[in-house]
Amino acid sequence: MESLTPQEIRESFVNCSRADAAELPLPPGLHEVDWARREYLGWRDPRLPQRGYVVIPTESGAVGIVLRASEASMRSHQPTMCGWCQDVHLVRDVYFWSARRAGEAGRKGDTVGALVCGSFECTENVRRTPPTHYVGFDADRVVDDQIAGLGERVRRFAQAVVGARI
Ligand SMILES: [Zn+2]
Numbered sequence: 001m002e003s004l005t006p007q008e009i010r011e012s013f014v015n016c017s018r019a020d021a022a023e024l025p026l027p028p029g030l031h032e033v034d035w036a037r038r039e040y041l042g043w044r045d046p047r048l049p050q051r052g053y054v055v056i057p058t059e060s061g062a063v064g065i066v067l068r069a070s071e072a073s074m075r076s077h078q079p080t081m082c083g084w085c086q087d088v089h090l091v092r093d094v095y096f097w098s099a100r101r102a103g104e105a106g107r108k109g110d111t112v113g114a115l116v117c118g119s120f121e122c123t124e125n126v127r128r129t130p131p132t133h134y135v136g137f138d139a140d141r142v143v144d145d146q147i148a149g150l151g152e153r154v155r156r157f158a159q160a161v162v163g164a165r166i
Helices: 006-009 018-023 069-076 103-107 139-162
Strands: 041-044 051-058 061-069 092-098 111-117
Touching: 006 018, 006 069, 041 092, 051 139, 061 069, 061 139, 111 139
Parallel strands: none
Antiparallel strands: 041 051, 051 061, 061 092, 092 111
């Protein structure tokens, strides 16, 4: 994805008030982010364990989304596959995150949800070379497909939150 300034990150949020966007904690280590190796930016709120934030690039610009993890999903440590990176090689906490939809739909209480890695580590997961017995010879191709798949799935999530093709 393209690099974003703190200001651009705050302005990208579509499902919270402008005041909330001005207050939300920025991702830790923002100056060290390797943007070329990211299909989206995601981070947890250090003060509110159930709160997460993602910024997803789309053709209409970056879309920032406030997420809330369901308590039940945070408590259960059942192996679950992340719906975004679809990593099946490492067992890790995957939470059910829900997002209020943007605009009128969100004001009426409409939400969109997804099972996603608890620490938003999808971008690292898709770059890991799968075990060779799993992929045959062309591991690079598998990694490229995983990266493209992640990009497509996060974009679809952003579309669902915004409620339009973007
Ligand atoms: Zn993931």
